[in-house]
Amino acid sequence: MENIMAPRISFEFFPPQTLDASFRLWETVQMLAPLRPAFTSVTYGAGGATRKLTHDAVTTIGRNYGLNVAAHLTCVDASRAETLAIANAYAAAGVTEIVALRGDAPQGAARFVPHAEGFASSVELVGALADRFTVRVGAYPEPHPDSADTLADVRWLKQKMDAGASSAITQFFFEAETFLRFRDLCAAEGITAPIIPGILPIHDWNGAKRFAARCGTQVPVWLDDAYAAARRDGREELLSVALCTELCDALLGEGVEDLHFYTLNRPHLTRDVCHALGITQEAALEKVA
Ligand code: FAD
Numbered sequence: 001m002e003n004i005m006a007p008r009i010s011f012e013f014f015p016p017q018t019l020d021a022s023f024r025l026w027e028t029v030q031m032l033a034p035l036r037p038a039f040t041s042v043t044y045g046a047g048g049a050t051r052k053l054t055h056d057a058v059t060t061i062g063r064n065y066g067l068n069v070a071a072h073l074t075c076v077d078a079s080r081a082e083t084l085a086i087a088n089a090y091a092a093a094g095v096t097e098i099v100a101l102r103g104d105a106p107q108g109a110a111r112f113v114p115h116a117e118g119f120a121s122s123v124e125l126v127g128a129l130a131d132r133f134t135v136r137v138g139a140y141p142e143p144h145p146d147s148a149d150t151l152a153d154v155r156w157l158k159q160k161m162d163a164g165a166s167s168a169i170t171q172f173f174f175e176a177e178t179f180l181r182f183r184d185l186c187a188a189e190g191i192t193a194p195i196i197p198g199i200l201p202i203h204d205w206n207g208a209k210r211f212a213a214r215c216g217t218q219v220p221v222w223l224d225d226a227y228a229a230a231r232r233d234g235r236e237e238l239l240s241v242a243l244c245t246e247l248c249d250a251l252l253g254e255g256v257e258d259l260h261f262y263t264l265n266r267p268h269l270t271r272d273v274c275h276a277l278g279i280t281q282e283a284a285l286e287k288v289a
Helices: 017-037 051-065 080-092 122-131 150-162 177-187 205-215 220-234 236-253 267-276 282-287
Strands: 006-015 041-044 069-074 098-100 136-137 167-173 194-197 258-262
Touching: 006 017, 006 136, 006 282, 017 051, 017 267, 051 069, 051 080, 051 220, 051 236, 069 080, 069 122, 080 122, 098 122, 098 194, 098 205, 122 136, 136 150, 150 167, 150 177, 167 258, 177 194, 177 236, 194 236, 205 220, 236 258, 236 267, 258 267
Parallel strands: 006 041, 006 258, 041 069, 069 098, 098 136, 136 167, 167 194, 194 258
Antiparallel strands: none
16 A cells, blocks of 8 residues: 555444444444544435434534534425524534535435425525535535536536535545546536545445445446455455455545545444554544644
């Protein structure tokens, strides 16, 4: 591995809906908190289904672990007043960061339709929050299913930045080139704020492929072959750590300074990749000292 400065890292969690899932979340936070992430974030269930759970997870992680936690918030199925009430509750609880998203169409619906009294788009939501919060937004290195092409995504991202977002976190991707091309396009369109690559350590290759198909993420043939071979040898986890480390290393070699891990509340692969990149509890403590 090249000798590159340790990146800033961040971790995404999702709110638990069962007791068992609660234990998994706390195990995840417990295992990853010592790596001193720059921030963590907690997702918001489709259609606002986890409104209260997201709030509770955000505030509890912040309080118990001293971590900076960004709350995800979408425009789906809520009036402006309801969405702003959620934001106000975060502000009152001392939360300073929001990941502001439009959100997906509800299951069964062909496309996103705004609530009659709601925010019509992510740009509107960002505009309503940016005076009180540090706002992060989503970004799409491969065309989002609702966009004409990657350039349309980049131009829309520019609007989100102009509305007050201070950084973007990307959808996951499988090859460093995909991100680097997107970063170049963003720079060419005048986006100067940080674009943070979203990194998915692969726990289950078939699940990752299904997820990729929903998001419009291309699956390279060589990767499918690699997992088929690893499955035969019972070495899928080893392959996942190696590939994810290589992906992160390639990004860092190209000047990327931040990595955002989609943990799926399963901490082991993320921890192992961080360790392989030299991000350990000891290194984090040295940085503080
Ligand atoms: P936008 O960026 O607003 O739209 C996506 C694309 O559609 C744009 O790039 C643009 O090309 C096109 N588009 C949309 N509106 C317009 C317009 N008015 N004019 C022109 N083009 C337009 N979903 C959840 O439900 N909960 C979460 O917690 C959550 N967290 C996420 C975190 C990250 C980092 C990412 C990348 C995604 C997350 N999502 C989450 C998924 C997200 O809600 C979906 O991808 C959704 O379809 C798009 O939301 P967005 O804010 O990124 O959309």
